[in-house]
Amino acid sequence: MYDVPPQGGRRAVVTGASGGLGLEVARRLAGAGAEVVLAVRSPERGERAAAAIREDHPGARLEVRTLDLADLASVARVAEGLLDEGRPLHLLANNAGVMRPRRRTETVDGLELQFATNVVGHYALSARLAPLLTRSGGARVAWMSSSAAHVGRLDLGDLQATRRYRPFRAYAQSKLADLVLALFMAERAAASGANLASMAAHPGYVRTNLFSAGASVGRSRPRRSLLEARWLPHQEVDWGAEPLLVALTSPEAANGAYYGPAGPWGLVGPATLVRAPRRATREGLGARLAEALAELTGVELAL
Ligand SMILES: NC(=O)c1ccc[n+]([C@@H]2O[C@H](COP(=O)([O-])OP(=O)(O)OC[C@H]3O[C@@H](n4cnc5c(N)ncnc54)[C@H](OP(=O)(O)O)[C@@H]3O)[C@@H](O)[C@H]2O)c1
Numbered sequence: 169m170y171d172v173p174p175q176g177g178r179r180a181v182v183t184g185a186s187g188g189l190g191l192e193v194a195r196r197l198a199g200a201g202a203e204v205v206l207a208v209r210s211p212e213r214g215e216r217a218a219a220a221i222r223e224d225h226p227g228a229r230l231e232v233r234t235l236d237l238a239d240l241a242s243v244a245r246v247a248e249g250l251l252d253e254g255r256p257l258h259l260l261a262n263n264a265g266v267m268r269p270r271r272r273t274e275t276v277d278g279l280e281l282q283f284a285t286n287v288v289g290h291y292a293l294s295a296r297l298a299p300l301l302t303r304s305g306g307a308r309v310a311w312m313s314s315s316a317a318h319v320g321r322l323d324l325g326d327l328q329a330t331r332r333y334r335p336f337r338a339y340a341q342s343k344l345a346d347l348v349l350a351l352f353m354a355e356r357a358a359a360s361g362a363n364l365a366s367m368a369a370h371p372g373y374v375r376t377n378l379f380s381a382g383a384s385v386g387r388s389r390p391r392r393s394l395l396e397a398r399w400l401p402h403q404e405v406d407w408g409a410e411p412l413l414v415a416l417t418s419p420e421a422a423n424g425a426y427y428g429p430a431g432p433w434g435l436v437g438p439a440t441l442v443r444a445p446r447r448a449t450r451e452g453l454g455a456r457l458a459e460a461l462a463e464l465t466g467v468e469l470a471l
Contacts, residue, residue, distance in 0.1 A: 205231050258301070
Protein backbone atom coordinates (compact mmCIF):
# COMPACT_ATOMS: atom_id res chain seq x y z
CA MET A 169 0.00 0.00 0.00
CA TYR A 170 1.26 3.49 -0.90
CA ASP A 171 2.42 5.53 2.09
CA VAL A 172 1.61 9.18 1.53
CA PRO A 173 4.75 11.16 2.44
CA PRO A 174 4.39 13.72 5.26
CA GLN A 175 2.11 16.56 4.14
CA GLY A 176 2.40 18.87 7.17
CA GLY A 177 2.10 22.51 6.06
CA ARG A 178 0.35 21.51 2.82
CA ARG A 179 -3.26 22.43 2.10
CA ALA A 180 -5.44 20.41 -0.26
CA VAL A 181 -8.83 20.70 -1.92
CA VAL A 182 -10.50 17.39 -2.81
CA THR A 183 -13.65 17.50 -4.91
CA GLY A 184 -16.21 14.77 -4.36
CA ALA A 185 -14.77 14.01 -0.92
CA SER A 186 -18.18 12.99 0.44
CA GLY A 187 -17.71 9.33 -0.51
CA GLY A 188 -15.98 6.74 -2.66
CA LEU A 189 -12.49 7.51 -3.90
CA GLY A 190 -12.56 11.19 -2.93
CA LEU A 191 -13.23 10.38 0.72
CA GLU A 192 -10.31 7.92 0.71
CA VAL A 193 -8.01 10.50 -0.93
CA ALA A 194 -9.03 13.08 1.69
CA ARG A 195 -8.57 10.56 4.52
CA ARG A 196 -5.04 9.60 3.42
CA LEU A 197 -3.97 13.22 2.84
CA ALA A 198 -5.32 14.23 6.24
CA GLY A 199 -3.63 11.19 7.82
CA ALA A 200 -0.32 12.40 6.39
CA GLY A 201 -0.85 15.82 8.00
CA ALA A 202 -2.32 17.88 5.17
CA GLU A 203 -5.06 20.36 5.91
CA VAL A 204 -7.91 19.19 3.68
CA VAL A 205 -10.86 21.10 2.27
CA LEU A 206 -13.65 18.64 1.51
CA ALA A 207 -15.33 20.28 -1.49
CA VAL A 208 -18.73 18.61 -1.65
CA ARG A 209 -22.18 19.41 -2.95
CA SER A 210 -23.99 18.23 0.18
CA PRO A 211 -22.76 19.81 3.44
CA GLU A 212 -24.44 17.01 5.43
CA ARG A 213 -22.58 14.30 3.51
CA GLY A 214 -19.44 16.42 3.81
CA GLU A 215 -19.76 16.61 7.60
CA ARG A 216 -20.36 12.85 7.75
CA ALA A 217 -17.22 12.31 5.67
CA ALA A 218 -15.24 14.62 7.98
CA ALA A 219 -16.52 12.72 11.03
CA ALA A 220 -15.48 9.41 9.42
CA ILE A 221 -11.98 10.76 8.77
CA ARG A 222 -11.70 12.06 12.35
CA GLU A 223 -12.52 8.58 13.65
CA ASP A 224 -9.29 7.39 12.01
CA HIS A 225 -7.32 10.60 12.52
CA PRO A 226 -8.67 12.54 15.52
CA GLY A 227 -6.27 15.43 14.91
CA ALA A 228 -7.21 15.79 11.22
CA ARG A 229 -7.45 19.38 10.00
CA LEU A 230 -10.57 19.40 7.84
CA GLU A 231 -12.98 21.91 6.47
CA VAL A 232 -16.19 21.27 4.53
CA ARG A 233 -17.08 23.64 1.70
CA THR A 234 -20.14 23.42 -0.49
CA LEU A 235 -19.24 23.02 -4.14
CA ASP A 236 -21.61 22.00 -6.90
CA LEU A 237 -19.47 21.43 -9.96
CA ALA A 238 -22.58 21.36 -12.12
CA ASP A 239 -23.23 25.02 -11.25
CA LEU A 240 -20.64 27.53 -12.44
CA ALA A 241 -21.79 30.14 -9.91
CA SER A 242 -21.05 27.67 -7.11
CA VAL A 243 -17.60 26.95 -8.56
CA ALA A 244 -16.90 30.69 -8.77
CA ARG A 245 -18.02 31.21 -5.14
CA VAL A 246 -15.75 28.49 -3.77
CA ALA A 247 -12.77 29.66 -5.82
CA GLU A 248 -13.34 33.33 -4.88
CA GLY A 249 -13.55 32.35 -1.22
CA LEU A 250 -10.19 30.58 -1.36
CA LEU A 251 -8.59 33.38 -3.38
CA ASP A 252 -9.89 36.10 -1.05
CA GLU A 253 -8.53 34.32 1.99
CA GLY A 254 -5.19 34.16 0.21
CA ARG A 255 -3.87 31.24 2.24
CA PRO A 256 -1.55 28.95 0.26
CA LEU A 257 -3.11 26.01 -1.56
CA HIS A 258 -0.80 23.20 -2.64
CA LEU A 259 -2.94 20.32 -3.87
CA LEU A 260 -6.08 20.21 -5.97
CA ALA A 261 -7.68 16.81 -6.54
CA ASN A 262 -10.17 17.04 -9.39
CA ASN A 263 -11.93 13.83 -8.43
CA ALA A 264 -15.72 14.25 -8.35
CA GLY A 265 -17.69 12.67 -11.12
CA VAL A 266 -20.98 11.36 -12.38
CA MET A 267 -21.44 8.51 -14.82
CA ARG A 268 -24.11 7.64 -17.37
CA PRO A 269 -27.38 9.31 -16.49
CA ARG A 270 -29.73 7.43 -18.81
CA ARG A 271 -31.30 10.54 -20.25
CA ARG A 272 -29.53 13.69 -21.31
CA THR A 273 -29.79 16.04 -18.35
CA GLU A 274 -28.98 19.75 -18.36
CA THR A 275 -27.46 21.76 -15.55
CA VAL A 276 -28.57 25.23 -14.42
CA ASP A 277 -26.06 26.58 -16.94
CA GLY A 278 -27.66 24.59 -19.76
CA LEU A 279 -24.76 22.13 -20.07
CA GLU A 280 -24.94 18.34 -20.35
CA LEU A 281 -24.57 16.99 -16.80
CA GLN A 282 -21.59 14.64 -17.25
CA PHE A 283 -19.55 17.11 -19.26
CA ALA A 284 -20.49 19.92 -16.87
CA THR A 285 -19.58 18.04 -13.67
CA ASN A 286 -16.59 16.02 -14.80
CA VAL A 287 -14.98 18.61 -17.07
CA VAL A 288 -16.39 22.15 -17.13
CA GLY A 289 -16.67 22.55 -13.36
CA HIS A 290 -13.17 21.18 -12.78
CA TYR A 291 -11.74 23.32 -15.58
CA ALA A 292 -13.33 26.46 -14.09
CA LEU A 293 -12.16 25.57 -10.58
CA SER A 294 -8.59 24.86 -11.72
CA ALA A 295 -8.38 27.95 -13.93
CA ARG A 296 -9.72 30.21 -11.16
CA LEU A 297 -7.40 28.70 -8.55
CA ALA A 298 -4.33 28.66 -10.80
CA PRO A 299 -2.96 32.01 -9.54
CA LEU A 300 -3.23 30.86 -5.92
CA LEU A 301 -1.72 27.45 -6.69
CA THR A 302 1.21 28.84 -8.63
CA ARG A 303 2.25 31.18 -5.84
CA SER A 304 1.92 28.53 -3.10
CA GLY A 305 5.12 26.63 -3.93
CA GLY A 306 5.30 23.16 -5.47
CA ALA A 307 1.57 22.93 -6.11
CA ARG A 308 -0.01 20.00 -7.94
CA VAL A 309 -3.32 19.49 -9.69
CA ALA A 310 -4.40 15.88 -10.27
CA TRP A 311 -7.29 14.98 -12.56
CA MET A 312 -9.27 11.78 -12.18
CA SER A 313 -9.71 10.16 -15.56
CA SER A 314 -10.84 6.61 -16.32
CA SER A 315 -9.97 3.73 -18.59
CA ALA A 316 -13.14 4.84 -20.39
CA ALA A 317 -10.92 7.63 -21.78
CA HIS A 318 -9.23 4.98 -23.94
CA VAL A 319 -12.43 4.58 -25.94
CA GLY A 320 -13.57 8.20 -25.67
CA ARG A 321 -13.90 10.62 -28.55
CA LEU A 322 -13.86 14.38 -28.14
CA ASP A 323 -16.51 15.95 -30.34
CA LEU A 324 -15.41 19.58 -30.22
CA GLY A 325 -18.35 20.47 -32.45
CA ASP A 326 -20.89 19.09 -29.99
CA LEU A 327 -19.34 18.78 -26.52
CA GLN A 328 -22.80 18.95 -24.95
CA ALA A 329 -24.18 16.00 -26.93
CA THR A 330 -27.11 18.04 -28.17
CA ARG A 331 -27.38 16.15 -31.46
CA ARG A 332 -27.34 12.66 -30.01
CA TYR A 333 -26.94 11.63 -26.40
CA ARG A 334 -25.46 8.25 -25.65
CA PRO A 335 -24.78 7.87 -21.90
CA PHE A 336 -21.52 5.94 -22.03
CA ARG A 337 -20.17 7.89 -24.96
CA ALA A 338 -20.75 11.16 -23.08
CA TYR A 339 -19.03 9.71 -20.00
CA ALA A 340 -16.04 8.44 -22.01
CA GLN A 341 -15.75 11.83 -23.71
CA SER A 342 -15.73 13.59 -20.33
CA LYS A 343 -13.02 11.32 -18.93
CA LEU A 344 -10.90 11.72 -22.06
CA ALA A 345 -11.34 15.48 -21.68
CA ASP A 346 -10.08 15.28 -18.07
CA LEU A 347 -6.95 13.53 -19.28
CA VAL A 348 -6.46 15.98 -22.14
CA LEU A 349 -6.79 18.89 -19.69
CA ALA A 350 -4.30 17.35 -17.26
CA LEU A 351 -1.75 17.02 -20.04
CA PHE A 352 -2.52 20.48 -21.43
CA MET A 353 -2.08 22.11 -18.02
CA ALA A 354 1.23 20.25 -17.63
CA GLU A 355 2.39 21.46 -21.03
CA ARG A 356 1.40 25.06 -20.29
CA ALA A 357 3.07 25.02 -16.88
CA ALA A 358 6.27 23.60 -18.38
CA ALA A 359 6.28 26.18 -21.18
CA SER A 360 5.66 29.16 -18.92
CA GLY A 361 7.84 27.97 -16.04
CA ALA A 362 4.86 28.22 -13.68
CA ASN A 363 5.52 26.63 -10.32
CA LEU A 364 2.79 24.03 -10.76
CA ALA A 365 2.59 20.42 -11.91
CA SER A 366 -0.44 18.75 -13.41
CA MET A 367 -0.99 15.00 -13.40
CA ALA A 368 -3.69 12.48 -14.22
CA ALA A 369 -4.82 9.22 -12.67
CA HIS A 370 -7.40 6.50 -13.09
CA PRO A 371 -8.48 4.13 -10.32
CA GLY A 372 -9.12 0.92 -12.24
CA TYR A 373 -12.41 -0.64 -11.24
CA VAL A 374 -13.84 0.12 -7.80
CA ARG A 375 -17.47 -0.64 -6.96
CA THR A 376 -18.52 2.74 -5.56
CA ASN A 377 -21.74 4.75 -5.76
CA LEU A 378 -20.64 5.88 -9.21
CA PHE A 379 -22.57 2.98 -10.71
CA SER A 380 -25.87 3.90 -9.09
CA ALA A 381 -25.64 7.70 -8.72
CA GLY A 382 -25.60 8.47 -12.44
CA ALA A 383 -28.07 5.76 -13.37
CA SER A 384 -30.44 7.18 -10.73
CA VAL A 385 -30.42 10.79 -11.99
CA GLY A 386 -34.03 11.80 -12.66
CA ARG A 387 -35.40 8.59 -11.08
CA SER A 388 -37.42 8.36 -7.90
CA ARG A 389 -35.77 5.05 -6.93
CA PRO A 390 -32.05 4.20 -7.06
CA ARG A 391 -30.92 2.19 -10.10
CA ARG A 392 -27.79 0.16 -10.69
CA SER A 393 -25.78 0.58 -13.86
CA LEU A 394 -25.29 -2.33 -16.22
CA LEU A 395 -21.60 -1.40 -16.18
CA GLU A 396 -21.30 -2.74 -12.62
CA ALA A 397 -20.02 -6.13 -13.70
CA ARG A 398 -19.48 -8.27 -10.63
CA TRP A 399 -17.33 -10.79 -12.49
CA LEU A 400 -14.67 -8.22 -13.40
CA PRO A 401 -11.59 -7.92 -11.18
CA HIS A 402 -12.20 -5.00 -8.85
CA GLN A 403 -10.47 -3.41 -5.90
CA GLU A 404 -11.43 -1.50 -2.79
CA VAL A 405 -11.24 2.29 -2.46
CA ASP A 406 -7.94 2.11 -0.54
CA TRP A 407 -6.19 0.70 -3.61
CA GLY A 408 -8.36 2.59 -6.11
CA ALA A 409 -7.38 5.92 -4.55
CA GLU A 410 -3.66 5.22 -4.89
CA PRO A 411 -3.04 6.44 -8.45
CA LEU A 412 -4.49 9.84 -7.56
CA LEU A 413 -2.58 9.92 -4.27
CA VAL A 414 0.68 9.04 -6.02
CA ALA A 415 0.03 11.74 -8.63
CA LEU A 416 -0.63 14.28 -5.88
CA THR A 417 2.14 13.43 -3.46
CA SER A 418 4.90 11.16 -4.76
CA PRO A 419 8.26 12.91 -5.07
CA GLU A 420 8.80 10.75 -8.17
CA ALA A 421 5.65 11.94 -9.95
CA ALA A 422 6.63 14.29 -12.76
CA ASN A 423 4.63 17.03 -14.41
CA GLY A 424 2.33 15.39 -17.00
CA ALA A 425 2.52 11.89 -15.48
CA TYR A 426 -0.47 9.56 -15.69
CA TYR A 427 -0.98 6.84 -13.05
CA GLY A 428 -3.23 3.79 -12.93
CA PRO A 429 -3.30 0.27 -11.50
CA ALA A 430 -0.56 -2.08 -12.68
CA GLY A 431 -2.64 -5.29 -12.65
CA PRO A 432 -4.78 -7.11 -15.24
CA TRP A 433 -6.41 -4.75 -17.79
CA GLY A 434 -5.47 -1.83 -15.57
CA LEU A 435 -8.44 -2.65 -13.34
CA VAL A 436 -6.64 -3.57 -10.12
CA GLY A 437 -3.24 -3.45 -8.49
CA PRO A 438 -0.66 -1.02 -7.20
CA ALA A 439 -0.33 2.37 -8.86
CA THR A 440 2.12 2.61 -11.71
CA LEU A 441 2.90 5.01 -14.52
CA VAL A 442 0.59 4.31 -17.45
CA ARG A 443 0.65 5.55 -21.02
CA ALA A 444 -1.98 8.04 -22.12
CA PRO A 445 -3.85 6.86 -25.23
CA ARG A 446 -2.91 8.57 -28.50
CA ARG A 447 -6.34 10.15 -28.68
CA ALA A 448 -5.38 12.19 -25.58
CA THR A 449 -2.05 13.42 -26.91
CA ARG A 450 -3.02 14.69 -30.36
CA GLU A 451 -1.21 17.89 -31.26
CA GLY A 452 -3.27 20.97 -30.44
CA LEU A 453 -6.22 19.08 -28.94
CA GLY A 454 -5.69 20.41 -25.42
CA ALA A 455 -5.46 24.00 -26.65
CA ARG A 456 -8.69 23.64 -28.64
CA LEU A 457 -10.51 22.08 -25.70
CA ALA A 458 -9.24 24.77 -23.32
CA GLU A 459 -10.36 27.43 -25.77
CA ALA A 460 -13.86 25.90 -25.94
CA LEU A 461 -13.99 25.74 -22.13
CA ALA A 462 -12.78 29.31 -21.74
CA GLU A 463 -15.61 30.39 -24.02
CA LEU A 464 -18.17 28.32 -22.09
CA THR A 465 -17.05 29.50 -18.65
CA GLY A 466 -15.65 32.97 -19.32
CA VAL A 467 -12.51 31.87 -17.44
CA GLU A 468 -9.09 31.65 -19.14
CA LEU A 469 -6.50 29.18 -17.97
CA ALA A 470 -3.70 31.69 -17.49
CA LEU A 471 -0.54 29.73 -16.79
N1 LIG B 1 -15.27 3.69 -9.34
C1 LIG B 1 -14.63 3.38 -10.46
O1 LIG B 1 -14.45 2.20 -10.82
C2 LIG B 1 -14.09 4.47 -11.33
C3 LIG B 1 -13.46 4.11 -12.52
C4 LIG B 1 -12.93 5.09 -13.33
C5 LIG B 1 -13.00 6.43 -12.95
N2 LIG B 1 -13.64 6.76 -11.79
C6 LIG B 1 -13.72 8.19 -11.45
O2 LIG B 1 -13.39 8.37 -10.09
C7 LIG B 1 -14.03 9.56 -9.59
C8 LIG B 1 -14.67 9.27 -8.24
O3 LIG B 1 -15.69 8.34 -8.46
P1 LIG B 1 -16.16 7.29 -7.34
O4 LIG B 1 -16.00 5.95 -7.93
O5 LIG B 1 -15.57 7.61 -6.03
O6 LIG B 1 -17.72 7.60 -7.34
P2 LIG B 1 -18.72 8.07 -6.18
O7 LIG B 1 -18.55 7.23 -4.98
O8 LIG B 1 -20.05 8.15 -6.84
O9 LIG B 1 -18.19 9.52 -5.84
C9 LIG B 1 -18.42 10.58 -6.71
C10 LIG B 1 -18.26 11.85 -5.94
O10 LIG B 1 -18.51 12.94 -6.83
C11 LIG B 1 -19.43 13.81 -6.20
N3 LIG B 1 -20.20 14.60 -7.14
C12 LIG B 1 -21.04 14.14 -8.10
N4 LIG B 1 -21.60 15.18 -8.74
C13 LIG B 1 -21.09 16.31 -8.16
C14 LIG B 1 -21.30 17.70 -8.36
N5 LIG B 1 -22.16 18.17 -9.26
N6 LIG B 1 -20.62 18.58 -7.60
C15 LIG B 1 -19.75 18.13 -6.64
N7 LIG B 1 -19.53 16.83 -6.41
C16 LIG B 1 -20.21 15.94 -7.16
C17 LIG B 1 -20.31 12.91 -5.36
O11 LIG B 1 -20.98 13.67 -4.40
P3 LIG B 1 -22.37 13.20 -3.72
O12 LIG B 1 -21.99 12.48 -2.48
O13 LIG B 1 -23.05 14.49 -3.46
O14 LIG B 1 -23.09 12.34 -4.72
C18 LIG B 1 -19.26 11.97 -4.79
O15 LIG B 1 -18.61 12.58 -3.70
C19 LIG B 1 -14.99 10.01 -10.69
O16 LIG B 1 -14.40 11.07 -11.41
C20 LIG B 1 -15.11 8.78 -11.58
O17 LIG B 1 -15.39 9.14 -12.93
C21 LIG B 1 -14.18 5.82 -10.97
